Amino acid sequence: xxxxxxxxxxxxxxxxxxxxxxxxxxxxxxxxxxxxxxxxxxxxxxxxxxxxxxxxxxxxxxxxxxxxxxxxxxxxxxxxxxxxxxxxxxxxxxxxxxxxxxxxxxxxxxxxxxxxxxxxxxxxxxxxxxxxxxxxxxxxxxxxxxxxxxxxxxxxxxxxxxxxxxxxxxxxxxxxxxxxxxxxxxxxxxxxxxxxxxxxxxxxxxxxxxxxxxxxxxxxxxxxxxxxxxxxxxxxxxxxxxxxxxxxxxxxxxxxxxxxxxxxxxxxxxxxxxxxxxxxxxxxxxxxxxxxxxxxxxxxxxxxxxxxxxxxxxxxxxxxxx
Ligand code: FDP
Numbered sequence: 001x002x003x004x005x006x007x008x009x010x011x012x013x014x015x016x017x018x019x020x021x022x023x024x025x026x027x028x029x030x031x032x033x034x035x036x037x038x039x040x041x042x043x044x045x046x047x048x049x050x051x052x053x054x055x056x057x058x059x060x061x062x063x064x065x066x067x068x069x070x071x072x073x074x075x076x077x078x079x080x081x082x083x084x085x086x087x088x089x090x091x092x093x094x095x096x097x098x099x100x101x102x103x104x105x106x107x108x109x110x111x112x113x114x115x116x117x118x119x120x121x122x123x124x125x126x127x128x129x130x131x132x133x134x135x136x137x138x139x140x141x142x143x144x145x146x147x148x149x150x151x152x153x154x155x156x157x158x159x160x161x162x163x164x165x166x167x168x169x170x171x172x173x174x175x176x177x178x179x180x181x182x183x184x185x186x187x188x189x190x191x192x193x194x195x196x197x198x199x200x201x202x203x204x205x206x207x208x209x210x211x212x213x214x215x216x217x218x219x220x221x222x223x224x225x226x227x228x229x230x231x232x233x234x235x236x237x238x239x240x241x242x243x244x245x246x247x248x249x250x251x252x253x254x255x256x257x258x259x260x261x262x263x264x265x266x267x268x269x270x271x272x273x274x275x276x277x278x279x280x281x282x283x284x285x286x287x288x289x290x291x292x293x294x295x296x297x298x299x300x301x302x303x304x305x306x307x308x309x310x311x312x313x314x315x316x317x318x319x320x321x322x
Contacts, residue, residue: 004159004170004178013163016077017147020098020123023078025159027071028119028151029176031064031105035153038114060111061085064104064119072100079126080133082299084268089299091133098146099124099138103268106150107234116154118236122272123147135299142271142292149276150236160185160243162279167243187282188246191309195230195238196250203254207287211319223315235264239273239307243280248308250316252287262286262304266296270303283313287320 002010004025008018034041065085072078072092079096082089084103100123107117123146130137149161157172158181167185170178194215201212218226230247232238238249251264264270274284274291284291284307294303306316 002180004161004180007168007170007180007183011163011165016097017123017163019077020072020075020100021147021149021161023071023075024068024100024102024119024121025151025178027064027067028159029157029172030067031060031119032151032153032157032172034060034063035111035117059108061105061108068102068104068119079130080137082135082138082267084265084300089133089135089138097126099126099133101138101267101272103265106236106269107232110232110234115232116152116234116237116240118150118152118234118240120150120236120269120272121148122267122275138267138299139296141295142266142274145271145275145292148272150239150272152236152240154237154240158240160240160276162276164275164279167276167280169243185243185280187242187277187280188309189281190311191246191248192225193228193230193245193247194250194312195232195241195247196252197231197233198229200254200256203256204252205255207319207322208250208252208316211316235269235273235305239276242282242308243276246282246309248306248312248316251305253304261302264303264305266291266294266301266303267299270294270305273305274307277307281310282308283310284308285313285317287317 065083072081076093077096077098078092078100080089080092080099082101103120105117106120110117124140124144125146147163152158159170159178160167168180169182171181173179214222215227242249251262253262270291277284286304306313
């Protein structure tokens with residue numbers, strides 16, 4: 001079976017990029033190990049909370065962030081990092097050519113209930129002539145991503161990755177090596193499965209209300225088919241399901257906090273997941289344009305996210321055009 005490094009070698013991925021991805025996957029193995037320990041790792045609960053021995057417990061998302069930060073900043077090919085858990089980007093090594101953004105533990109409200117979570121990452125190039133990495137250096141549209149992926153901590157540990165040449169998946173073996181299980185994944189164009197947090201329905205805008213209402217009408221409605229619903233409340237797990245068997249995932253704008261464009265973050269969730277989904281033949285949209293065409297103006301910018309099987313994403317776009 002092909003290991004991740006052999007696959008990179010075969011497709012002649014830049015060795016410096018390989019080393020950046022290595023830093024991420026090695027750290028993710030460490031995170032997976034801690035997650036597997038569950039409550040025995042003493043890592044459940046809130047950050048800075050004391051356990052019965054009077055020891056300070058740190059939340060796993062804080063620990064995952066620290067581990068990734070440490071590993072990436074120690075890599076001389078990394079020019080800087082930006083994390084969902086950090087206020088500002090952090091400059092890395094002077095000779096580095098790559099910028100990495102990451103969500104260290106997506107779906108973290110699921111950790112304590114032992115539901116699948118994951119690490120999401122995106123790699124950008126250091127712009128030419130950049131002499132000083134700042135938070136603004138990261139404000140590049142998703143189209144400029146060099147690589148993106150996630151490591152899923154579920155019943156098995158799975159890496160999904162793209163370097164702009166399709167999407168491949170790897171399973172973590174008991175020997176600590178990621179082995180390729182899928183290559184050139186294709187998201188089916190049509191689907192009968194949707195994922196959305198229905199409890200927010202009354203806060204959505206009219207076009208989203210109309211689309212979901214029509215979808216719920218099933219075979220007798222304008223969409224002419226019966227839909228099934230899934231909501232894991234862990235984006236990384238939902239995207240993994242969509243890459244595996246299709247579907248549509250939506251976290252639209254809602255009026256609960258009108259100042260926020262959506263719940264999910266463009267740089268750590270929207271862009272990397274859109275890169276994977278587009279590379280697998282699916283589509284992704286903020287209801288007006290492809291997410292990867294959104295020009296970021298803030299490192300923690302939020303974005304409405306609609307992604308998955310092409311036919312359904314395009315239908316959602318049409319509902320928003322009328
Ligand atoms: P979480 O808050 O647990 O980190 O990243 C945000 C996210 O999870 C997504 O992974 C998930 O899809 C969504 O939020 C869940 O939101 P709801 O709590 O509204 O269901």
